[in-house]
Amino acid sequence: MPLTLQTPPASPDAPVAPRPIRQSASLAVLRNGPGGLEVLLLRRADKPNDQNSGASVFPGGLLDAHDRHLHAHCTGADAAASLRLCVDGGGLDYYAAAIRECFEEAGLLLACDTAGGCVALDGLLATQLEAMRAAAAAGTDALLSVCDAQGWKLATDRLEYFAHWITPPGMPRRFDTRFFLAALPPGQAVRVDGVEIVEHTWLRPAEAIAPGRGLKLMNVTRRILQHLAGFGSVEECMAQARAQARVPLNMPRLASGPGGKRPVNIEEAAWAEIGYLDPDGRGDARHTLEGGLVMALAPRVWRVTATAPEGTAAGGDAPAPGAHSYLIGDTESGWTLIDPLPADAAQLARLRDAAPGLVLRVLSTAGPWPDAEAAVLREVWPQADLTRHAAGEVLPLAGGAQLEVLAGAGDAGARCYLLRPEGLLFTGEHPPGPADALPPDAAWVAPARGFLNGVRVLPS
Template identity: 55%
Template sequence: MSAKPSTTIPPGPAPSMPRPIRVAASLILLRDGAHGMEVLLLRRAEKADDQNSGASVFPGGVVDTHDRRLHLMCKGLDDAAASARLGVADGGLDYYAAAVRECFEEAGVLFASDAEDRLVELDRLPPSRLEAMRHAAEQGTDALLAMCEAQGWRLAMDRLAYFSHWLTPPGMPRRFDTRFFIAQMPAGQDVKPDGRETVEHMWLKPAEAADPRRGLKLMNVTRRTLEQLARFGSAAACMAHARSQTRIVLNMPRLADGPSGRRAVNIEEAAYEEIGRIDPDGQGHAHYALEPGLATRLSARVVRVAGAPDSHHSYFVGGEGGQWALIDPAPHGVARSEAPGQVKWLLWTAARPQPSAESLDALRSAWPDATVLSPEPGDTLRLAGATLHVRQAGSADQGAPARQFLLAEERTLFTGCGAAAPAVHATGEAAWIAPASGFIFRTPR
């Protein structure tokens, strides 16, 4: 086996006090350009101790407790309908109101309708008057409310479509539970960054903005959203898609380490479920890549040693008594230093383990007190605090391994090389699958 990049990773430290999660709203503005749909990005001002300093972002910010007062000026959507759309008990309209307010404060774009239900064209106002109105609105929700009342305007919530829901990963200095909305850029208005929170704006095709060659500093959520938006050829098509969504899933990335350093792992990535199991609080002891020889403590009873790309994982399974079974030892053995305790049994998922003479010598040298077992399906193996049920993996003519091992205490099934995914959890006994290669994952619910 190649040199080991890590020794067995112990359980993480006790989680610290949970960081407060602030609710937020963001408004993604779209328009159709000469070469396709474009999206508005604002560059945040450079600030010390700000994880998003200098990043290109969509207009948005924290939902203020006073945003509920803006309900009085909202049209096209009431709180009951907004709450149902967002899947909250009440206060859903707060998010819509905050998205509109933040867009006006940061970008100078206001979604408001006049008495004839036409979107207001702010460019028709004298620049000095518009600047005074915007400055007043930035002082607080009540000022925006008074401004709309004085002008006879209503906030046009019906122009917004709910698009996505993101939660900052555990372990980050600041965490936000953010609802993203989309809307088409209203006519008769220009984008004007406020000069304090935002200092520059740009209209770009989503794919262009997400391209690393463009050189924009993008948060994970911004990049992922741009990649989603890049699928649409027009603003109208994107709006139609958003309005047709019946269920919007919460996206909460998780932090993990790997060859490229620490990064956010998104929900569709193979490592995501494992990271959530072994490091739910974002302490930093999970990985998004399995380098050969990497030892990972998956639980108090399971340690995995990652195999080479053309090989398979080995799993130590044990219990309270300090005795362990080693399932599918690597062809050239597993280093003794990687064992969490005394190895009592050597087990294979293959029907008749036939390791080479060289491999047998390595195994006998590493585990002189271990017994090689070939249990039959239906047998039960017991270590103190750990129970392994032997299960049939498939018929011989399917070419599947003859056995799999179910760790009863954790409902984790060790499938062995070549096991077919649809067959391993047919009985419903297993909650987790520990495959021959790759990350552990939950069985379908």
């Protein structure tokens, strides 16, 4: 019968050259509109070979090597900025870069005059303003000269740091971006540069992400807009950002599945497993578990997912997948099979096809095999050992690998199996208790249903 096969991960002996990660800063400019909080979005120019071509974005860009020269012209201090961003130094570079990029792309300058008030650019002559923007776009030192000439300081103390994202592994270009919030400065209007940015719009965050609006949004932009949609005013949003004790890092991962390849965010169930199977970002791990999927978790470990019985859908029209069975071994030395259930004809056929060699041992996490189930298993795998093993036994496998038998929690007959050296713990429906009570080399839980999970610390 046809199988949906997911091939094993690439050999760790063939490392993939990491793509460079560039430091950048972005500024979400906010205002209070008639319907509530509004955010400024800029549409990028259409360019070939640009993964963000035509996207609606917040003002922002790469840190400049000279952004540090602006420190003396900032209202904040580098020590405080670095502490807030949890970096050893140079934290103020991100604040300065966010302000500089916003000025270059949108014509808004978060700056204070000599009296400490907000700079009102709309009061300047148009020719003077355009000359200042052209100078700023030419280089950070030019913006420094503008501040010197006008006696202005960049208002870094009016920015609130609120999000930290890294582009997924595997993308053509990767960015480590710090996101800031700021209120629209009074006396200033948006004037896009017409080169990198072709138009702008003010929208309520919920309106911006509405499908009917038709905006091209990157995953990170969409996620931030979803977060901003929960606030009713600029003041409420800024206060929440200010109250964060520590800003968490978000790094999505690319994965495939129904609907194609997409980024998987850190709060999604598949995120940890994707990091285990595909740390280099090839995109061949799965973001959705499907009934009938046969997937390699390691060079000698395969997961076979049963098709769910009718009426067990978790939502939508597609039925939720059933329980997992696990195959451990190789075609030459034979296989150990864990939990070959439900023992229907389709799942047993998948298991036979996924293990073209002999199945020499069949294990259960639930307890001794009932007579009826044991009869079915012996019919399919007459050579297999169905022995019930006591907790503490160590079962040898090919290539020096071992399965340690552990007692499962909540059921006196339950068992879990720890595969060494991979550190995979096959738990069935009965996990063996808190993580700190497990053997120290138990790294990943392979459950009866759902994705792999890190036992102690998820991969970063």
